[in-house]
Structure formats: C-alpha cells, structure tokens
Amino acid sequence: MAKQIRYGMVGGGLNAFIGEVHRKALNFDTRAELVAGSFSSHADRNAATGEAYCLDPARVYASYEEMAKAEAAREDGIDFVSVVTPNNMHYPVCKAFLEAGINVVCEKPLCFTVAQAEELCRLSREKGLLFGVTYTYTGYTMAKVMKEMIAGGKIGKVVAVNAEYAQDWLLGELATGNNTQTNIAVWRTDPAMSGAANCVGDIGTHVENFIHYVTGLKIKRLLATTNTYGKALDLNANVLVEYENGANGAYWCSQVAAGHYNGLVARVYGDKGALEWVQEDPEHLRYTPVDGPTQVLARGTGCVKEKAAATGRLPSGHPEGIYVAFANIYRNYVSALIARKNGEDAAGYDFPTVEDGVSGVRFIQAVVDSAASNAAWVEL
Amino acid sequence: MAKQIRYGMVGGGLNAFIGEVHRKALNFDTRAELVAGSFSSHADRNAATGEAYCLDPARVYASYEEMAKAEAAREDGIDFVSVVTPNNMHYPVCKAFLEAGINVVCEKPLCFTVAQAEELCRLSREKGLLFGVTYTYTGYTMAKVMKEMIAGGKIGKVVAVNAEYAQDWLLGELATGNNTQTNIAVWRTDPAMSGAANCVGDIGTHVENFIHYVTGLKIKRLLATTNTYGKALDLNANVLVEYENGANGAYWCSQVAAGHYNGLVARVYGDKGALEWVQEDPEHLRYTPVDGPTQVLARGTGCVKEKAAATGRLPSGHPEGIYVAFANIYRNYVSALIARKNGEDAAGYDFPTVEDGVSGVRFIQAVVDSAASNAAWVEL
C-alpha cells in the first residue's frame, strides 16, 4: 500500500546535515514517502543517497531541471519537492519546480534578493501551489503555545522585545583566519553561495521570523550594525527595530559568541506580563504575569491550557527535540496537501509560507542596507 | 527495494504511547520496516493500526501466539518482534517468540518474577537469539559519554551515588482516591497487570539500570522503604544500596512528587571528580574534576572527546530528544542483527540486553522484599 504523499528532494546528499533532518522529519509521521531526488552534483553521492533510501534509480536525477520536468510528467510524480541546497540554489530550484506545477518546501533564507523572493511568491500564487519555508523553530509546541498566549492577551500589549541567536561555530575564523568547520558548510561564508549576509541570513532571519510568528508584530523600520572582523561577510550583528505599534526591539545574532551553540532566545514583554522561550530548552516557557511569580510552563502538563498544547506528542518530561519541531511543520504542510488533494480547504494549517520567506529576505536586505549606511534607519 | 530488517510488534495499538515511540524510533534509521503485528486485543483497533502502517492485512494477527507461529513459518518472516504490551504480558509474549526462534526486543520491566526473567534469559541463550530490553535512557549520547568518562577514570573511584526518578502523574491518586490519568495507563497501578511494584517497577528500575550502565557498579545489598498511602501498590520509594566496592548509594523514586515530570537524575561522585546527568536536560553533562570548576559538557561540541560523542546526530544546541535515545538503542540492536545475518560478530553493540532485564527484576524484587521486612537488608 502506498503512502498518501510522495515527495522528492533537491540537495541533501548523504552526510549533508539539513537534508537528513528533513527526511527524518517527514518520516516521523507516516504519510509522506521519498520517491525521487537530485541529491548531489556528484554522481556517486547522488546515486548512493538514492540507494540508501531505496529509491528507484530512474528517479534519482542528475539535475534539478531534469527532475522537475520528469516528475511533472509522471502520473505518479511527486506531490512536493523539498529544497535543501546551499542558499544560492534556492531561487532557481524553487522556480523550476513551481513552473513545473509542483508544490515546494524550501529551506530559509528563501533566496538572495527581494525581487527573487517576490517572484517566487507571485509564481506560487499564480500556479495555486503550496509553498512552505522551513523556519524550524516555529514548529516547537511551546513556540505555538507562546503565540497563542500572546494572541490571547496573556501579556497584554507588547512594549518591548529582546531576542537573540548566538552561536560559536565561526569563532575559529577570528583566531586563525580559517573556518575550522570548512568540511561542514564552507559555503556559508562565501558571498557567492550565501548571499549578501552570512550570520544575518543564516540565523538573524530566524529571530525576525520567530518574533513575528509569536507576536504578530510588524517591523516598521530598523537600523543595524554588523561586524565582519576583516572577513567577507558578517559574523555578528545588532539590530534595533521599531514595530508598527511603536514599541522597540533589539535583536542580536552572532556566530562568534563562545558559550553559545544554537542559542535562539525570544523574550517578549507586555504591559500585563512577559514570556521567554529558549530554543536549547524547548520544552519550557517562562511566563510572568504582571502580578505574579514567574511560572515555568512545561510541555505536556495539564496546566498548559492553550489549544496549541495538542501539538505535543509525548508526555511531559520526555524531551521531544528539534526533529519533532521539523516534523510538526511538515505534518501541517502535508495535511494541507492532503486536504487539497481531497478537494478540501487547505487554509488554516500552521506552517511558515513563502510570505514568511519574503519577509525574511526583506529583513536581511534591510539589515545589510542599514549597516552599509552607518546604521541609518531603513523602512520596511 | 526492501529494507534490511523486517520487524513485528505486539501491543502498541493506535494511540498507545510507547508503541508509537518504538515505531518512530525504528523509523529514524531507515533499515528496519514494520511488516507484521498483533497490536490490540480489540479487532478494530488492531486492524486500524495495521492499516495506518500500510501493513498487509494478512500479517495483522488476532493473537501473539498466532503471529509467532505464522511469522516463524514465513520465508520473509520478521527478523525480530518488539514487545510493547502492559507488563503482565511481557513474559508470555517474549517466551512465545523466543520459542518460535524469533529475536525479541521487550519494554521494561522484563517480567514479574526472577524465575520468569531467568527463563527468558536462558531461552534466548539456548536459541542463540538477540534479546534487547528498552531501558531507554542509556540511549542518550551524553549517558554514553558519562559511562565512558567513568570507565576512563575521569572521576576516579566511585565513592557515593545519589540518584532519583520523580514524577507527579499519580499525585491525583492521593487527593481524590482516583487515578486522574486512568485513560492513559490505569493498568500500572493494578497488581495483576503491573506486578508486585508500581513505581519501583515502572521507574525505579530505570535508576538501577542507568547507574549500573554508567558506573559498572554491582549492588551487593539494598534496603528500602516504600509508601502506598493506602493504595494497592507503591507510589514512592527510598532505597539505600551498598555496592560491591563498599560505597553506598541512595535511590529515590516517586510518582507523587509535584513539580517533577520525568525526573531521572543521576549523580555519581568519585574521589577525583563527579558527574551529573538530568534526563529532562539530556544534552548536557555536568562534570566537576577534583581540582577544577564545574564544566557543562554539551553534546556535539568539540570539547567532548569521548568516542561515544559520535552517537550524536545533530550539531550542538539542536536538542535531539528522547526519540533519538530510543533510536540509538534500536540502531545498535538492528546493527547487531544485520551483523549476525551477514555472519559477522554481533557482540560489542551497545544496547540493554536480557541480562539487564534480569537485573532489573531482581532489583524490583529485592526492594519489595526489603520493604516488606521493615527495611531489612536484602542481598542481591
């Protein structure tokens, strides 16, 4: 018996970090099956990846163009493609599949320029295709609870935001002049592959997306400083934002911050309370109502009354981890696909869309522009 | 193309907690495929589970006895069975599959009596079968790093142990006289289904297993107090143990401890340092060498030099969660099966075995006996 949804992948050859995460996340809920791919420009690696996943060799393609064309022509062609290449390929690959009429999920950042992003957005609308962008962290149960609590007025009107995403993995760049992890992702610090921003594009964009997701706030304007320490791209950045509601926020992202591994932290302050969520401790949400003590809300406990609590899969105290966050995004995306296949309404499923991708690219561009203009305000 | 290993499951109907965890864990690494099952004594639920997993209806069996017989007879029969029933069925189910010549993985506790446990152990040896017992927590990367550090002398000779496993989920029993979560696992507090111990059998056994796993210490004797608060079985227990090396340890387990969700905590003190690991924060290991500050060792960082660090799958700061701990146990078990299939040596793969299961049953029995004898010492 076949699974309900068939998908393909571009990028994600064996040993690539994020492609394997996507596959495991899709495997988590048993409705989607990997049936096609163009995993690597190295023929051997491409073939080996297909084999490891028991694919029909005829559906392991040498190029994404070929794959888009062939899959679109098959009766049993893929329902969607997952794009997990380096950043520079996001735009052409997504475009090719959209033009072939195939739904897309793409890693962030969506692409390099606002014009590209808007084109992808327009294409997906014209074609009536579902386009997801894997801003992973909004897939965590407690992120969804946070969003629902804010929407429900639990902290009142937002008056300040302080958020950050700090890592240490490019710290070696400063000391030695060499990327100590070149085998993993050297492309990230190469403008040709990574775009106009490194750290802001890789992780700063998560801050923007996450805060927007949980608060619904729109950034009116921002200013930024970035630090390259003599390298080609930014390794550290500070951004001050002004939301449309008049409040300010401060975002910090860095890949040269010793002691931080994958430190996305979101703190939102309202006139009736505050919420704090830390990605490295994703099962908890710290909530302080204006007149009470700080509460440590734990996923899976009865005291979390928000509907989003149902996103969780395990009892409290059983850490779900980031694969589950990914799986939650794909679960909703696949549910929307199935709904559409069944002629039902595909709206209302909570996953990051191409519109979020466009916002992300706008944000990155604005940070780059402000930093290049002596930290002048840039309107969004 | 088929996967390398075929497995079946007994128990684990749709919506059962632990069965689904096992299936997802096995799905994580793409070498084993669920092909048969006897998921539920309710025919509808049994069939629905098989359907959800796209099984051939012919291999969805009404009883485990039938399944053992039928699968043993098939050329493409299952390589192993995963037993995820309530405790009272562990013994007969495991026995049936062993007698049919099929490898077994069973949930803990292995069974009710030491005699049963020893029989399962003997059977698996006689038949030359691989028998795993899912003491989940030893599957975490940092648990394995902890074991390797202790074995490597990083804390010297163990002089004291303090460990606990506290939960709150039966707290409602005390206040209302009713199990507030009866829909989930009412059988746990029913001696007929759970055996002579509730809390000690459900979670106390994890403490014994985990400490033995990381330290290698053997318990010489123990004494215990248990509290039933007027209910049929223990809801809280304290155990003092004396190891063969002369050191003492204290184990506490409880299911009526407000503020604890799944609180397995292992603290091991040696004459050259100490190590602490907390299941709800599984990515970190706190290490204090005798002459230095406490270090927070994070999974995935370069500073964790132990070979076991390679168990990890994601970069540091990307929480792997408990599914991965489960998946790691199954990865090693499946690797051993494949090795055996290929005529290679199946020893040396790190997963909890039937011998661990026997130790667990002995420990539970000793705690029950000591508590019944006014906390007298019981030799092990």
Added chain:
Amino acid sequence: MAKQIRYGMVGGGLNAFIGEVHRKALNFDTRAELVAGSFSSHADRNAATGEAYCLDPARVYASYEEMAKAEAAREDGIDFVSVVTPNNMHYPVCKAFLEAGINVVCEKPLCFTVAQAEELCRLSREKGLLFGVTYTYTGYTMAKVMKEMIAGGKIGKVVAVNAEYAQDWLLGELATGNNTQTNIAVWRTDPAMSGAANCVGDIGTHVENFIHYVTGLKIKRLLATTNTYGKALDLNANVLVEYENGANGAYWCSQVAAGHYNGLVARVYGDKGALEWVQEDPEHLRYTPVDGPTQVLARGTGCVKEKAAATGRLPSGHPEGIYVAFANIYRNYVSALIARKNGEDAAGYDFPTVEDGVSGVRFIQAVVDSAASNAAWVEL
C-alpha cells in the same frame, strides 16, 4: 550613647571563620555591642582580637571560666555570650555561662551527647535564660516563607521529603590522606574535638533542623549508613527517616561530593503541591501546586504574600546573602532579650533554641548508632 544590648564572645579569634560571621551579623542591626571576649587560648591572638574590636583590655579574658565569673559580677556585664569555639568546648562553655546566669547563643551542634544537651536545656530553663543555637539557614527569609506556606496548607499533607547537604571540602582526604584545608578546620575530623560524627554533626544536623523547621514534622525513627573511607569519622552518610505522620524522608550529607560547595537542598512534597529551596540560591523558592506550573517565588516581590516576607530587608533582586540570614536569627534573639529586659513577653520570637539543639544531638546520635548497627532502625 550605649547600645541596648552588650554581648561577649568565646572563641572567634581573628581569622576564625564563624566568629567573624557572628560579629558581622550582630553588627547588622545596631542594637548589640561586643564588649567582652575570650577569643583564643593564644594570648597574643586573644589580645589582638579585642583590640581590633576596640574592647577594653580588662574585658579580654584568658579563659571562659574567668570571663563568665567576671562578667556576671559586673553591673554592666554582658547580656549574653556567643559561643563559637570548636564543638568540644560548646558544652563546658555554655554550662559555665548558664551557671553564671548569663544568656547564651551557641553554634551547632550543641554538644556531644544527649545527656549533655539535656543538661544544658534543663539549666537554661531552671535559670530562666534565653538560649539560642545558630542553625543559620532558618534565618533566610525564603526559609521562613516556606515554613509559613506549609503551615498554611499550600502543599497539603506532607507525603515525602528529599533533602541533602553536600560539600566537597574534604574530598582531598580521599585522594591524599591529608585534609587539604587543615589550616581552616582540622579539628572537624578529630573525634576528640568534633565528637562521634564529622559530616553528620557538621552539616547533617542542619538537614534535620531545617526540615523540622519548615515542616514541623517529627522523626519517629531512622536508619543510616555512613562512610568513613578508612578515616576516623564519617565523610558521607545516607539517612532514611520515618516521620510520625507515616511519611518517609531521605537525607544525604557528604563532604566528599565534588561540585557541591555548601549544598543544602530541601524538597518537601505534599498531596497538594511541593516546595524546593536551595541554600546557594536562597532568594528563590520553587513552588508547584498540584494543578499548576512550577512558580519561582522571589524574595521581595509582591506576589509573596506570607507574613514572613517582611523578614527581608532589600528589594527583590538584591541578593541578601548568608550574613543576613545570620543577622535575622540574632535580630530575633536580641529582640527577645530586649523584650525580657523591658519586662515584656519574650516568647514568640523566631530563632532556633536549645530544644532544637537537643533534637540535633539526638539525631546525630541516632545516625551514629544506626550506622554502627548495620543500618537498623533507631527510635527517636
């Protein structure tokens, strides 16, 4: 203008740790003045200490016997004496001052034997003197809040206790056979000066006192294992207690536990919630009601409604520290003295008394006896 209360000190020569803490604690609230002392058996150190505190040399005595006699005879003699000698001198010094009719504050443990303790208790009652024992940790504001919350039913009936006091400062003993901090307190591991117990007498007694203080529970019986690792006295101990209400508790104390500095931790579980307090983070109290999330109650915040919150002196977030805990004990003791001087009722002031001291000695003796009897139960 003179202060309201005059006090003397026995022990506490310059550079002694605890004597200086007592003096600073008394200095904190400006009502008591140090006017006499017998600080050291070394004449030079004795004189230098008096000088440092601007004492009249005539009131710096060569012996405590002389001091008790002389101060009792003076019209402006001391109102009370603070006894901060090594443990072996507590009994004779306290006795001498009580017999001279002078109020006493003594460090814990009160003395070596239950008979001595009862004699001091009897003497103080016969003479109508105020006798305080500095079980410091009950002086913290949040310890008092914890006591009041439990008394007020916030966690219902106590069903389990888990408490510990772990330190690392004698860890060097294990490795080298030498106390690495011999310059500080070599007497602690010398039975002649420290009594029949080291670790249990030095810190285990704090666990007993603290849990009794916050819960009001009385220990019916206990059993214990102690570890000497080949040294003269215990360096590690585990105690299981049974309270008169039928619940059990586990107490662990150790001075060979790497990673712990002064780790008193008190966790009390009731059928309606739980409370946890950690001495190294004394400003916070973790409270989990049965149907809600864990709350982090912070000293000084409006959400702590208990009357005991008024014990605090600084706004929230300004850590008060252990000097203030000490000062709080002395504040209440001095208030009681002043009340008595004014002919008012001296009852109702919250400080540890000689009765607490007696309980402490009983506990220590019971632990020693149980450990010597193969962990047999000892009734209290």
Added chain:
Amino acid sequence: MAKQIRYGMVGGGLNAFIGEVHRKALNFDTRAELVAGSFSSHADRNAATGEAYCLDPARVYASYEEMAKAEAAREDGIDFVSVVTPNNMHYPVCKAFLEAGINVVCEKPLCFTVAQAEELCRLSREKGLLFGVTYTYTGYTMAKVMKEMIAGGKIGKVVAVNAEYAQDWLLGELATGNNTQTNIAVWRTDPAMSGAANCVGDIGTHVENFIHYVTGLKIKRLLATTNTYGKALDLNANVLVEYENGANGAYWCSQVAAGHYNGLVARVYGDKGALEWVQEDPEHLRYTPVDGPTQVLARGTGCVKEKAAATGRLPSGHPEGIYVAFANIYRNYVSALIARKNGEDAAGYDFPTVEDGVSGVRFIQAVVDSAASNAAWVEL
C-alpha cells in the same frame, strides 16, 4: 577607643532604602563610624535617624550646608561624607562638602549635566580629595575576577558585548498610569529630581560602568532608542555602542520588563572565549574558553586563581550578597583614606571614582541626545 575613620551622611533618613545599605556596608568592616548627618528635611525624621544611630544630637544637622561648615570646623570632624539623597541633590551637596575640604562618596548618577560632573571632578582634584561613586556592582568579588580574567587575556580581544539591566518595578505605570511603588521612590520618574533620564540614569548607567570596569573598553560613539510610553521619562531603552577597538555592543535597560527584578547581566565575547556574569547570581561567573566547555567558576573555590578572589570573605557556597559588594567598595575607599591619613600612597585602591561618575553622566547625556535625534550616532 575610637574607630579610625569618622563619616557623616546626607540623606538616608530612617526607612530610606539606599542610605541604610550604605550604613550597613560601612559597618561591615569595623573601621568607620557614623558620627554626623543631615538625614532628612523633616526635622523629626532627621532627629530620629540620629538617635537610632546613637549620634550626638549636636551633629545631626538641619541642612547639608550647615553640616559641611560645622564638620569642617571641628577638630574631630568627619573624614568623609556619604551622599545618598535623590539625584537632584547630588551636585549641590557634593560641591558643598568638596568646597569645605571634606572627602565625598556619592550615589550614582553623579549629577544631571556633564558640566556639573566635570566641575565636581575638577574640584576634587584641586582640593586633593578622595571622591568615590557607588557603582555597587563592581564591588562583587566575581566582577573583579571577571575584570582580571579579561585583563589577563583569558578571552582574548573583545569582539562583542551584550549587556542588560532589566527590572519590572515601573510596569504598573503602564497599566494604571500610577507608579505602584510611589512610597519608595516616586522621585525617580520626576524629571525635576531625577534629571533628563529615568531608567537610563538609574540603571542604564550601571551597564555602562560595569562593562567599562570589566573590559576597560571605551565607547567611541553610541545610538539609542528610548520609550516613555506617554510618561515624562524613559522606562525602556536600547543602546548600540561602538568601542574604540571597533567592536560593537548592545545595551538594554528597562523598568517595565515583567520577570526581571534587578537583572544586570554582562556578557563579554572575545576571540579566545567568553564571560558571563549575572547580578542576581553574583557568586558565579560562566567562562567558556574557545576550545573548551563552559565552566561555572564559583567564588571561594580553589580553582579561581585570580588575585581578586581574595576579595571574598566567606567559603564557597555561602552567598555573600549585595551588602558585601557595597562593603567591598567602602573597604577600599576607607583603606585609601587611612593610607592618606598615614601619609601613604592612596592610589591603587579599587573603587569607582568621580571619573567614573563623569563617564556615567556623559553616557546618560549621549543616550538622551541620540534618542532625541532619531537614534543618530553621538560621539563620546
């Protein structure tokens, strides 16, 4: 016998928060005695404060002008004055005492304008007087260890700073339009008494001072946004700074951040490691060297090798608290005074000086100016 140093106080009537802290801090080390004061403009409160401290009524003055004149004229006049009034009085009071030739310790912020600050600085130099400013937090032992570690190269060259000081105590202002703690410090939000800044002047200045203290970095320029939420003064502010070494820092301060009580947090990132210190947990310093795990350095442990460790007074695990931080500042200031009295060199004693006070006023002014200029850069 008299103490070595006599001091007076302006402000700090009974029940005033900070004055009592200063007195206790000075009492901590037994060398300075309060002998004179002008504590309150309310005659009754002024007298009562003097009485509580056993002062000669003749030295309890109705005005600071009178006090400065009278004390300067006495042979046994005060050695220094401690100024703990509301902010608006700092300048005139300090000036009066400097002009009378009396040494000064003043609370922060030093005064309202850069011109005033420079005048006080000039005056103290001309008169050869010792002028301390109580930036309290640099008095903590672990702050001094942090400074010494950075100076010693432990984190290499500073590449980024992220610091904050968040409180919640004016959150009520937002909801109700009323300061809920008006009884404590209503003057803080009144420009006439507090100056051009509230939050930036009250706590933002601590961030600037603390980071400068531990890093030695000088701010080249800064830009800022502030939020008043319709009130007279700032309740929240974000500041981006550029240091002379080219690195950037982000400072956030707020008094409307639920969940924060007195949350000064300093995080400094270098190319060889990072350091983090949190005021509400002042005994610990988190240190991550570039190639190692995060270490939790605890005050009082042997593994803290820096000379500054000697600042501590108690063994590890005995929380010293903020009174001790204050006492450490006064200990060094009083030591400098005694050195000077003895004709010795008064340099080299570590306490915040009038120069730090001037820097603080410059910083506050620059933040106010930038915020008023649409977050334009302001050079320092």
